[in-house]
Amino acid sequence: MRIVCRGGSRWLWALLAVGGNTAFAGIGDAWFARSEFGKEPTCALFGRTAVDLQTAMSVTVGWTASEGALVRLNGNLSGIPSVLLESVGSNDRWNVAVDHLRQPEFAARPIVISAGDLDRLIDNLGLGHELAITVTHPGKAPLRYLDTPGDRKVAVAMYRACVKSISESPPPRYSKWPGMYLFQLVDYGQCGFRHIFSDRSFSPYISLWVSEQGGRIAFMRETVETKPHGRIGKRRKTPDRVNSEALFGQTFDLVESFEYDLTLPQVDTLAADLARGVARNVVMTSPEGESLILGFGGPYSKASAAMLAACREVKFGSAEKMNP
Secondary structure, eight states, X not given: OOEEEEESOSHHHHHHHHHOOGXXXXXXXXXXXXXXXXXSOEEEEEEEEESSSSOEEEEEEEEETTTEEEEEEXXXXXXXXXXXXXXXXXXXXXXXXXXXXXXXXXXXXXXXXXXXXHHHHHHHHHTTOOEXXXXXXXXXXXXXXXXXXXXXXXXHHHHHHHHHHHHXXXXXXXXXXXXXXXXXXXXXXXXXXXXXXXXXXXXXXXXXXXXXXXXXXXXEEOXXXXXXXXXXXXXXXXXXXXXXXXXXXXXXXXXXXXXXXXXXXXXXXXXXXXXXXXXXXXXXXXXXXXXXEEEEEOTTOHHHHHXXXXXXXXXXXXXXXXXX
């Protein structure tokens, strides 16, 4: 399973809160974490619990510097049910209340739990404890939801790294969206960082994938311009000339995708620059001679880079020591 976690825009947070289904993010059922650098930087931890295939409840923990961590549940919470959260295999359990008054426009409902108890619940997830949620409606049998294991430890470590990074070195504030998205990537044997230059036509993607032995850089560029309602606009068939020397690559022609391998020292060098907020400039030249400068990384990359380091630490037992 490959998990792609998007940062850089508020729309996905709202969509998940309204829809309450992690499938909207293309994630499936596994635990995952992500960061975003909207009007207020946010770190989030997502999971899914279920009674059976038809009865599920999503879990969202969202952290901001102004409010701290808040947890929301999205499932059958109508009326005034009793809700019990339990870290299976530990002595920790919490009877919590559902807040139906806060943000009533969202389907995902906030849960009233102390900051200390929520912190302990997250720690327990990071230790591998299963999360159980028991919901009881008056006059009905209790429903016990259990989470999907996924990568609990990786997700919690990445979430904690995001919170630490934004607390200590928040990204710059902006009045105009900087025209890009940053993604945190997790695969069974890989961790990654993706930068999408969405302010460019036929948006280019640059991804850094890291394994225990080394890594690779993957370039992609859209070839079809999609208009509203799924209509197809322009198509791009001629290649761009890409100079990727700044990312330890060479010069090559790019139509849709191209990738090359990196050594572990090269990976560590790129990861360290991402953690410092340093951009490495890739030059993409069109057949007409127009050059685009693609700054891979930059001042908004620090939280995602910290999450990449946390993923590497949990999966591989080591990561570049990054000192901004």
